[in-house]
Amino acid sequence: MQAKQRRKVLFVINPVSGSNTKTDIREQIVRLCKKKDMQPFFIATTGENDCQQIEKALDECHPEILVAVGGDGTVNLAAQVLNGRTDIKLGIIPTGSANGMAFELNIPTSLENAMNIIARNVSKPIDLLKINNQHLAVHLSDIGLNARIIKRFDEEKIRGFYGYAKQFFKELKAPAPFRCTIKVKKRTRMYRAVMVVMLNTHFYGTGAIINPKGRMDDGKFEIVIIKPYPWYYIFSMFFAFFTGNIHKLRHVKIKSYKRAQIILNPPQDLQIDGEPLGEVSQIEIEIIPSAIEVIYNDQEDHLFFSPAEKK
Numbered sequence: 001m002q003a004k005q006r007r008k009v010l011f012v013i014n015p016v017s018g019s020n021t022k023t024d025i026r027e028q029i030v031r032l033c034k035k036k037d038m039q040p041f042f043i044a045t046t047g048e049n050d051c052q053q054i055e056k057a058l059d060e061c062h063p064e065i066l067v068a069v070g071g072d073g074t075v076n077l078a079a080q081v082l083n084g085r086t087d088i089k090l091g092i093i094p095t096g097s098a099n100g101m102a103f104e105l106n107i108p109t110s111l112e113n114a115m116n117i118i119a120r121n122v123s124k125p126i127d128l129l130k131i132n133n134q135h136l137a138v139h140l141s142d143i144g145l146n147a148r149i150i151k152r153f154d155e156e157k158i159r160g161f162y163g164y165a166k167q168f169f170k171e172l173k174a175p176a177p178f179r180c181t182i183k184v185k186k187r188t189r190m191y192r193a194v195m196v197v198m199l200n201t202h203f204y205g206t207g208a209i210i211n212p213k214g215r216m217d218d219g220k221f222e223i224v225i226i227k228p229y230p231w232y233y234i235f236s237m238f239f240a241f242f243t244g245n246i247h248k249l250r251h252v253k254i255k256s257y258k259r260a261q262i263i264l265n266p267p268q269d270l271q272i273d274g275e276p277l278g279e280v281s282q283i284e285i286e287i288i289p290s291a292i293e294v295i296y297n298d299q300e301d302h303l304f305f306s307p308a309e310k311k
């Protein structure tokens with residue numbers, strides 16, 4: 001009788017993601033793969049030509065699943081390679097300082113639990129965003145306040161959640177407003193904003209719910225506009241962020257589109273999945289329907305909320 005073929009899984013490990021040391025992560029993955037009947041292959045990212053290296057590894061081992069072991073930047077890298085190749089599923093082992101996409105898919109940070117979800121292999125197709133016809137956005141992109149923090153975070157080589165939180169509170173005290181014009185076909189709308197978020201998902205990695213009504217598979221993305229607010233508004237905003245009611249606030253506007261252009265005056269910092277891209281004055285966004293197939297946690301309801309219930 002022929003031996004049962006083990007499922008081939010390629011693990012793409014970012015050795016510098018987050019603040020954990022990953023010295024023995026390969027050994028732990030090999031041990032867990034044995035238990036779950038999976039055959040592991042490994043590649044470590046270097047920060048240079050990683051897409052080409054992953055493509056090469058895919059051609060060599062032909063896996064059923066590619067697992068990003070890292071933060072949102074590593075998930076984005078894996079998605080760039082898998083965009084349009086839904087025959088290979090994307091799994092995530094969250095080890096970054098920002099794990100927004102793992103949070104979105106309800107994937108826990110414990111290695112063993114994340115591996116259990118990969119072994120269950122339950123997946124769904126999701127849409128991605130294309131920005132300026134050049135960058136792929138998987139989890140979340142934004143302009144203004146948060147993007148500025150991410151740039152500072154990157155320049156000053158700060159790592160970890162507490163480093164981020166410190167910068168966030170510094171920035172919240174003095175948000176700088178800008179003009180944001182959204183053009184869709186022949187319609188133009190103008191807003192004053194302190195931050196504009198472009199996404200297909202619901203959460204920031206911290207658990208803040210920025211897009212309560214979004215869906216990852218509806219062929220549309222959302223633009224969330226946070227307008228200038230008085231300082232005391234921060235408390236209502238925090239409450240709404242963590243109860244899934246941000247869309248009900250007077251200072252917040254959420255719109256769904258398939259394609260849109262945003263014009264910024266003055267130019268603003270842009271970040272995509274945690275990577276700062278510098279200042280931009282114009283952004284074109286379009287949705288790529290069913291771009292990748294992702295493995296998610298189908299066994300537990302999300303700890304925070306059920307997006308489908310939001311009215």
Ligand SMILES: Nc1ncnc2c1ncn2[C@@H]1O[C@H](COP(=O)(O)OP(=O)(O)OP(=O)(O)O)[C@@H](O)[C@H]1O
Nearest residue numbers: 017018045046047070071072073074096097098274
């Ligand atoms: N071996 C490496 N050395 C240095 N940088 C790397 C290496 N591998 C990947 N990178 C960089 O790591 C970043 C992605 O990190 P990721 O988002 O997965 O984790 P993170 O801990 O959340 O990162 P950060 O907090 O620094 O944004 C990318 O900028 C990528 O170029």
